[in-house]
Amino acid sequence: MKKRIVICVAAAFVLVALAQAAGVTLDVKEHVLKNGMKILMIPKPGVPRVVCHIYFKVGSINERPGITGSAHVHEHLMFKGTEVMGVTDYAKDSEIDRQIDALMDQIYREKYWKTDGDAAKIAAWQKEVDELVKAEKAFIIKDDLWTQYMKNGGTGLNASTSQETTGYYVTLPSNKIELQMLLESDRLMNARFREFYSEKDVIMEERRLSENQPGYFFGEQVDAAFYTASPYHWDVIGWMDDLKRMTKEDLVDFHNRYYVPNNAVAIYVGEFDPAAVIAMADKYFGRIPKGPDLEPIRTGEPPQYSEKRLYGEGPAATSLRMMFHTPPDGHPDTPALAILASTLGSGGGGFRGGGGGGGTGRLYKTLVRDKQLAVSASASGRPQWYVGAFQFNATPRVDKGVKPEDLEKEIWAEIDKVKKDGLTEEEIQKAKNRNEATFIRSLGSASGLAGRVGRADLQRGWRAILSDLEDLKKITNDDIKRVAAKYFVKDNSLTAIYTRKSGR
Amino acid sequence: MKKIVTAILALAFVCVGLGLGQARHPSELKYPSLKYDPPDPKAFRAEYAGGLRAYVQEDRSLPLFNITAIVSCGGLYAPKVKSGLDTVLGDQLIKGGTKTRDGAAIEERIDFLGGSLNFNVGERTSTLSLSVLSKDLDEGLAIFFDVLMNPEFREDPLKLAKARFVEQLRQANDQPNGVLSREYEKLLYGDNALTWRPTKATYEGITAADLKAFHAKYFSPKNVILAVSGDFAKADLKTKVNKLVAGWKGKAVAFPALPKAFPAPEPGVYFIQKAINQGYISLGHLGLDDTNPDYFAVQVMNFILGGGSFTSRITTKVRSDEGLSYNQGSRFTYRWGLPGTFAGYVQTKSSTVGYAISLILNEFNRIRKEPVSDAEMETAVNYYLESFADGFQSSLATMSSFANLEMTGKPMDYYKTYRSKIQAVNKARVQEVAARYIHPDTAVIMIVGDFEPCNKGGDKWSGALDKLGKVHRINLTDPMTGEEIKNP
Secondary structure, rough: OOOOOOOOOOEEEEEEEEEEEOOOOEEEEEEEOOOOEEEEEEOOOOOOEEEEEEOOOOOOHHHHOOOHHHHHHHHOOOOOEOOOOOOOHHHHHHHHHHHHHHHHHHHHHHHHHHHOOOHEEEEEEEEHHHHHHHHHHHHEEOOOHHHHHHHOOOOOEEEEEEOEEEEOOOOOEEHHHHHHHHHHHHHHEEEOOOOOHHHHHHHHHHHHHHOOOHHHHHHHHHHHHHHHHHHOOOOOOOOOOHHHHHOHHHHHHHHHHOOOOHHHEEEEEEEOOOEEEEHHHHHHHHHHOOOOOOOOOOOOOOOOOOEEEEEEEEOOEEEEEEEEEEOOOOOOOOOHHHHHHHOOOOOOOOOOOOOOOOOOOOOHHHHHHOOEEEEEEEEEOOOOOOOOEEEEEEEOOHHHHOHHHHHHHHHHHHHHHHHHHHOHHHHHHHHHHHHHHHHHHOOOHHHHHHHHHHHHHHHHOOOHHHHHHHHHHHHHHHHHHHHHHHHHHHHHHHEEEEOOOOOO | OHHHHHHHHHHHHHHHHHHOOOOOOHHHHOOOOOOOOOOHHHHHEEEEEHHHHHEEEEOOOOOOEEEEEEEEOOOHHEEEEEHHHHHHHHHHHHHHHOOOOHHHHHHHHHHHHOOOEEEEOOOEEEEEEEEHHHHHHHHHHHHHHHHHHHHHOHHHHHHHHHHHHHHHHHHOOOOOHHHHHHHHHHHHHHHOOOOOOOHHHHHOOOOHHHHHHHHHOOOOOHHEEEEEEEEEOOOHHHHHHHHOOOOOOOOOOOOOOOOOOOOOOOOEEEEEEEOOEEEEEEEEEEEOOOOOOOOHHHHHHHOOOOOOOOHHHHHHHHHOOOOOEEOOOOOOOOOEEEOOEEEEEEEEEEEHHHHHHHHHHHHHHHHHOOOOOOOOOOHHHHHHHHOHHHHHHHHHHHHHHHHHHHHHOOOOOOOHHHHHHHHHOHHHHHHHHHHHHHHHOEEEEEOOOOOOOOHHOOOOOOHHHHOOOOOEEEEOOOOOOOOOOOOO
């Protein structure tokens, strides 16, 4: 059992940062607790609601083979109660839980450690487990945290795990922020992963849902082939073998390592008094002890020095994907790559990565509209924290006998044009205008803003949003030509060709 | 001494109330009171030239201008031989250009300004939406009304769009979820405008003349309501809009009759074969109209049954207790002027398909027969009351909500009276509407999955699926031709 230490924060460090961009002020108030947890606040008066998010600097890239998927499994388990929540008698409940874990350990050893495990033994232990699970139900208050949030008007209630971050979300009436502080600090300190084994079944169903999306298996192989060394190699959901064999101990270790206040940012956007939020944060989050410092990811992607090609067949649309390794977020080449994605792809997409497949992109105009070789054609960039990717996707006009390989040649021709002549001044200006307008629009959505500012803060600090905006404005056509020549080369690429056929 | 203790206790209580004490459990928290009154639609209503109505809110928080035109028309009004007209119109209103502007030039210009212009065609309402920086208001507004009033539907972009949509038909049977929702509605609504689907032939038969005629019939000032918000002055906007819409006229619209009679499908299992490792399941029947006075009680009832996420019975039982699925619940869908659908839904591995269905059917029966608990009522009712202000966070969304109320003929005090109608729902009403709108005995159970393992079942429910009712095998149709695929 973890000690609960109440830390009184005497001198609150409050910094109000005002930064001008695009004639609009992004005003983020910052407060750092003594335990290293950061509180960000963006007051937005109007409607008495507050978007409350917490982000942890942990995701699937913090896993290793054997425990892939655990960042996401852990996120699920954070809803499974604490010493305080979701339980009527903690002592009795934890005794049953301990017995279940001991039996499951025996089952896993028999089932997964041995090649000729005794099925009869496993069945007998499983029967005992089933009985204990039944007995434990008497002490469990089902989904207590959800009920508490919902009956207090919580909306947007969810959590999500990505490669780099994990977030926990709720939007509450302005007078109930304290509820979020209490429940979130409680599960940070006192999480007890009840119903672990049935929740793993839920997650395996979640993985099957992905598997049943046509083309999923091929896409998973493509990513795994593209990222060979870095932990972006596996999908956030993890490999099925790991999901089956993962133990509760794995998750407790994961929690203790990464779910520490110095690895978290809480952000509030809406109608509230920042001083009151700081006082509450000190009181609730401030009571959690600081954890050890965390080392960044060690393994990046080694250079390929050879072209990769992957072919697949299955029950999805015939398509082409071309991927190129690009530098991580914050690299000086990132804004030029964003402009390239925006200009080649256009429409849709967003800030930073840019891209999409809209009607004003070069690829749409050439391949879809003028030559009528493709149903769709898009480009997009993903800077990511440690390794980046630039990607082209296209779907051929099967009715005209066009093959993915034909589109591949066309896209290379477009790339070569960019290497030689770059983009037009108008195209570059358009990408800059779009980037700035998208930024302004993003300030209008409280939950979007919370997500963007909160996540950005974990890696490069939230001000990077503003400096990126300024950096993109400085890009010239020479930068465009230079980055196209540097990254769009065969030895840095993976080409994936998928053909529709029956099967999986 | 005793007095002092009491005083200290009282002080501690006050401290908790003021947020000074540290609570250990939510039951110890006391919240300051909060009063919220929704905005009054009347304060935002405007009327422009030609009888064009609008809901307008000045919002100077960001240098943006947003405008949406809600047009009373949609895919339901296209004849069967022109199925897909809605999709093509949705694409071509902008891409097809106007009398004076080329479609590509419109897209290019809006994009250069960092704006967005989108058109979506729904079942009975369609929306054209523009967002630009407020410095580009004049130019954006001129393009917006040009597209709305004067589309030209040029031949080249139309030809390209039709070819692309035909190509996309190839994917119509790919996604298990897409197949399930399409076939479930087909079974419940029968053969009418609600379920007609485009084929290669119907797409190819759509002409520029069809689009022009459709546009001419429905796009008139009296058949449109605007929702506007952003950084502008109301009076200036009125002058600008009136100038742009001067001369825009249109006849009174005669709407086609809506489908009325729906078949009563034979209860039982309807199975669609797909080589996947889960069954995708919907079970239920037709629901109710959104103007039905029972709507509020049904919302509360369904929250408890399977709409209230993790607090609902179906999620607790099927996901949390049994670990059978990631996504499950129950939902009532609503359509303007037509009955919606009711469905329990779940996706689960093949061997637990029958078991999951049996658990959902148990919950259907339980909520009909037993009163819900006080705690369930409290959670459901408080959720709707306490989260009410959520719908008014964006000024554009609020204006759109008001425009939609007026468009669909709902009372304009809908939001003002919303909370009192939720508060009026009690346990007896919940049970009453459960019995009235949930009918396990006439439910159809539709499954998209791999028949053999689904039919075999597993430890907890050993199959076969005919234990749940007569099993009908449904063959999918070839999306290109609309004809049944005999040997899938």
